[in-house]
Amino acid sequence: MIWGLRDFFKGTMMEKKNITNEKLMDFAKDAAKKAYAPYSGFAVGAALLTLSGKIYTGCNVENASYGASVCAERIAVFKAVSEGERIFRKIAIYTSGGSGSPCGICRQVLSEFSSDMTLLYHDSQGIIKEVPLSKMIPDAFSM
Numbered sequence: 001m002i003w004g005l006r007d008f009f010k011g012t013m014m015e016k017k018n019i020t021n022e023k024l025m026d027f028a029k030d031a032a033k034k035a036y037a038p039y040s041g042f043a044v045g046a047a048l049l050t051l052s053g054k055i056y057t058g059c060n061v062e063n064a065s066y067g068a069s070v071c072a073e074r075i076a077v078f079k080a081v082s083e084g085e086r087i088f089r090k091i092a093i094y095t096s097g098g099s100g101s102p103c104g105i106c107r108q109v110l111s112e113f114s115s116d117m118t119l120l121y122h123d124s125q126g127i128i129k130e131v132p133l134s135k136m137i138p139d140a141f142s143m
């Protein structure tokens with residue numbers, strides 16, 4: 001596959017209709033390079049694929065007031081929603097170490113928009129797992 005000029009501007013929104021899980025994870029890995037994580041030293045990147053085939057990336061952005069920090073997944077979701085996208089197919093999550101499994105708040109935020117989406121993250125063997133969000137947050141809160 002030939003990658004165009006827009007791939008050069010990674011971190012902005014891109015359009016990829018038929019992207020592989022591996023390639024979506026590459027976008028997440030790239031996004032993790034932008035992480036602002038001076039307090040935890042734990043870089044996270046996310047790449048969110050929307051129904052329309054667009055990809056929104058995010059990285060964790062920490063703050064000296066720790067509670068003001070925001071996870072990579074939520075940054076990607078908020079970027080997408082603020083651009084008018086609300087239906088998500090997949091999100092790839094890349095972490096610099098440890099578990100790639102997303103936190104509970106991010107699961108809840110994803111489920112607000114697309115309870116039938118799937119999540120990609122590395123298992124302890126470094127293999128990409130694809131797990132339905134409904135399995136990761138069963139009986140999520142809704143109103």
Ligand code: THU
Pocket residue numbers: 037040042044059060061062069070071072073101102103106
């Ligand atoms: N973090 C994420 O970006 N996503 C998660 O799902 C879990 C945790 C970030 C938040 C914080 O900047 C760092 O990882 C350590 O918790």
